[in-house]
Amino acid sequence: xxxxxxxxxxxxxxxxxxxxxxxxxxxxxQGLQVLIDCGLFQGPKEWRERNWQQTPVPAREIDAVILTHxxxxxxxxxxxxxxxxxxxxxxxxxxxxxxxxxxxxxxxxLQEEEARFHNQKxxxxxxxxxxxxxxxxxxxxxxxxxxxxxxxxxxxxxxISFRFVHAGHILGSCMVEVFFSANGDTRKFLFTGDIGRVPxxxxxxxxxxxxxxxxxxxxxxxxxxxTYGNRVHPHEDVRPQLAxxxxxxxxxxxxxxxxxxxxxxxxxFLFLIKELMESNLISHVPVFIDSPMAIxxxxxxxxxxxxxxxxxxxxxxxxxxPMEWQGFHFAAKQEDSKKINDxxxxxxxxxxxxxxxGGRVLHHLMLRLSDPRNQVLFIxxxxxGTRGEIIKSGAKSxxxxxxxxxxxxxxxxxxxxxxxxxxxxxxxxLKTFQRPPQNTYLVHGEPQASARLQQxxxxxxxxNVKVANWLEKVPLx
Ligand SMILES: [Zn+2]
Numbered sequence: 001x002x003x004x005x006x007x008x009x010x011x012x013x014x015x016x017x018x019x020x021x022x023x024x025x026x027x028x029x030q031g032l033q034v035l036i037d038c039g040l041f042q043g044p045k046e047w048r049e050r051n052w053q054q055t056p057v058p059a060r061e062i063d064a065v066i067l068t069h070x071x072x073x074x075x076x077x078x079x080x081x082x083x084x085x086x087x088x089x090x091x092x093x094x095x096x097x098x099x100x101x102x103x104x105x106x107x108x109x110l111q112e113e114e115a116r117f118h119n120q121k122x123x124x125x126x127x128x129x130x131x132x133x134x135x136x137x138x139x140x141x142x143x144x145x146x147x148x149x150x151x152x153x154x155x156x157x158x159x160i161s162f163r164f165v166h167a168g169h170i171l172g173s174c175m176v177e178v179f180f181s182a183n184g185d186t187r188k189f190l191f192t193g194d195i196g197r198v199p200x201x202x203x204x205x206x207x208x209x210x211x212x213x214x215x216x217x218x219x220x221x222x223x224x225x226x227t228y229g230n231r232v233h234p235h236e237d238v239r240p241q242l243a244x245x246x247x248x249x250x251x252x253x254x255x256x257x258x259x260x261x262x263x264x265x266x267x268x269f270l271f272l273i274k275e276l277m278e279s280n281l282i283s284h285v286p287v288f289i290d291s292p293m294a295i296x297x298x299x300x301x302x303x304x305x306x307x308x309x310x311x312x313x314x315x316x317x318x319x320x321x322p323m324e325w326q327g328f329h330f331a332a333k334q335e336d337s338k339k340i341n342d343x344x345x346x347x348x349x350x351x352x353x354x355x356x357x358g359g360r361v362l363h364h365l366m367l368r369l370s371d372p373r374n375q376v377l378f379i380x381x382x383x384x385g386t387r388g389e390i391i392k393s394g395a396k397s398x399x400x401x402x403x404x405x406x407x408x409x410x411x412x413x414x415x416x417x418x419x420x421x422x423x424x425x426x427x428x429x430l431k432t433f434q435r436p437p438q439n440t441y442l443v444h445g446e447p448q449a450s451a452r453l454q455q456x457x458x459x460x461x462x463x464n465v466k467v468a469n470w471l472e473k474v475p476l477x
Contacts, residue, residue: 002476014073015041040076060085068193069173070099079133095172108138168196190219198425215432226445229453238416254373261354262293356387374409
């Protein structure tokens with residue numbers, strides 16, 4: 001009997017991996033095995049340790065990977081899968097492939113750095129500590145990627161074909177409609193990956209790429225994310241608040257440091273700042289973008305103007321690429337990054353990592369956190385235990401390596417920047433379905449978030465909905 005098995009993002013928000021096995025046999029491989037997403041487990045150690053386990057079916061027997069988007073919790077385990085013996089095609093949209101060619105090698109580099117760090121400190125129970133995969137392995141797996149256009153039907157085998165539809169989450173992101181033919185019957189399954197903000201009202205201004213998932217779906221089986229299954233995002237326009245924070249800091253003679261994820265969040269923020277400057281709502285202070293990966297991502301974004309919102313498109317039409325905007329400085333090299341330290345007049349510094357766990361933003365904060373004229377502005381989620389969360393929570397000081405730095409700068413957080421639909425938006429999207437799926441499984445959520453969304457769907461829509469368990473198998477017969 002064919003089955004679907006949840007190999008990740010079940011009981012947690014990371015490690016997305018859903019295996020379709022078209023013929024379950026104890027006598028070795030028969031039929032087709034396809035993995036939808038191949039994400040890295042991140043966060044608590046209990047989950048990260050699963051990155052070191054093998055897949056329940058041998059990696060070499062998996063025939064193909066179908067990828068929804070370029071976030072590491074959806075694509076970051078691909079180099080490891082390849083190391084374990086996978087050699088099939090990895091299907092993704094072209095923008096996703098471009099972004100993966102930046103984020104996967106960077107992830108390999110970080111894995112190597114981490115192993116080196118543990119070996120120097122002798123802080124791992126493994127001797128020597130090894131990287132999950134290397135930069136070279138991450139680069140090598142890129143040759144397996146094959147582009148598939150939105151809405152084009154791609155056949156993987158006589159029994160399985162699929163189609164990408166828009167998820168509106170980040171550049172290139174898609175949901176996967178899988179068509180499974182057996183016994184003369186074809187059934188449709190929908191895997192949402194991550195779902196972007198659904199435009200209930202003019203929310204999330206400053207979006208660069210299109211907003212929201214395609215509507216009017218009709219799958220028999222739905223596998224859906226539930227990251228914000230228990231939350232409602234603030235819906236008010238972020239621009240007045242953002243302008244006030246920046247203006248106040250500039251009047252104090254301070255600078256604004258914005259820790260931001262390099263892909264999508266940084267681009268979104270830059271477009272918003274440009275819009276505010278050109279509307280004269282904030283002054284034209286210099287903006288430094290200090291993250292090599294963010295710079296590469298801007299270049300990739302500019303290749304895909306057709307995915308932009310009208311606002312982003314008209315900004316580009318008027319002022320060109322962010323790389324050419326006057327007063328916007330991109331620091332590719334280490335020397336350029338160091339030069340920002342000498343800037344004493346008010347400026348905006350956008351740098352990664354978004355949760356202050358590493359990267360060049362560390363140096364900017366070490367230098368500027370102790371001056372009360374300065375401003376730290378968070379525009380993304382801060383996971384518990386990260387420096388970002390410590391600073392955001394109002395702590396008096398924070399540790400960088402062996403140095404305790406006092407926090408005297410002003411600290412603010414804007415929550416409107418999320419790239420995930422909230423509960424109301426998810427329900428609104430589900431109501432556009434042509435008919436209820438026979439079964440809905442919730443994945444990609446912390447247990448409380450998934451449980452709340454399950455409750456909301458079953459009470460509002462009356463659908464048959466379950467929360468997926470890790471390694472649970474669902475028959476597809
Ligand atoms: Zn995502």
